[in-house]
Amino acid sequence: MNILVSGSIAYDRIMDFPGKFSDHILPDKIHMLNVCFMINGLTENFGGTAGNIAFALSLLGERPTILATAGRDFEPYRNWLTSHNISTQHIKIINDELTAGAYITTDQSDNQITAFNPGAMKFNSNFAFDSVAREKTLAIVAPGNLGDMVNFSNTYKKKGIDYVFDPGQSLPAWTKELLTELIHGSKIFICNDYELQLTQEKTSMTTDDILEKTETLIVTKGEFGSVVMCKENKETKTFEIPVAKVNQVSDPTGAGDAYRAGLIKGLSVSKNDIVHAAKIGAVCAAYCVEVYGPQNFHFTHESFNKRFETVFGKKAF
Secondary structure: OOEEEEOEEEEEEEEOOOHHHHHHHOHHHHHHOOOOOOOEEEEEEEEEEHHHHHHHHHOOOOOOOOEEEEOOHHHHHHHHHOOOEEOOOOEEEEEEOOOOOEEEOOOOOEEEEEEEHHHHHHOOOOOOOOOOHHHHEEEEEEOHHHHHHHHHHHHHHHHHHHHEOOHHHHHHOOHHHHHHHHHHOOEEEEEEEEHHHHHHHHHOOOOOHHHHOOEEEEEEOOHHOOOEEEEEEOOEEEEOOOOOOOOOOOOOHHHHHHHHHHHHHHHOOOOHHHHHHHHHHHHHHHHHHHOOOOEEEEEEHHHHHHHHHHHHOOOOO
């Protein structure tokens, strides 16, 4: 299966705040916010939606193609991806820019405040789809360059390629018309519960309306699992997917991307069993939250299947 992963390539600078944001933000002073959070330290990790998803897919035995841009400081990241057998051939380098950077502060309640410098992500990656075979390709359009998100979605629709649309952090940038267009024709529209609410407010669509535009709606809910919704004979079917038990919660950064990688792996081995694919996503996400940083977890085919079988009673793949 040829898996195309578009989105961001970024360095994540993750900071740990040993308190709760809510204790330091006064609701009646929100209009003149001026706060400083003293952190315990900072770590730099390889990140970005495309990088995170591709990394997890490589652990799952896939060899995805990343469609993204990076800056003049990309070399350490390139070496990391190459060491995990991930091709960087289609990552376009913008020499006048730095690679995108996310500055993420996480409090004790796992709430996050993020500042993001797009850097090279301001430029389109301009991937050529001439040699892509429709029947052997699966794609995900994750948050990244907005032009790429539009162009890739439209190309997948024209070529009949199944794609997962994941607007994520890009949601505030879309108009009602463009967001509706991007959802329309996708195989799966995936978001978290907050992003679903924002989507509904922007588009005035109900979940039933969204399911008229996409085959499947998946809503992730963090520690409360995820929900898969799809239409069968004009009726909405809802499936609750539990979380996989974790040994410890270290850092939620990248867990959503790991979930998406597991979902895509599931689709690549069984296109018609979306519930099973979502369960693979749940187990993959569990590995991610147990470590600090979005690309620092590891598993083998055997250990993954063993953990999956413990949670869901059968092997993943």
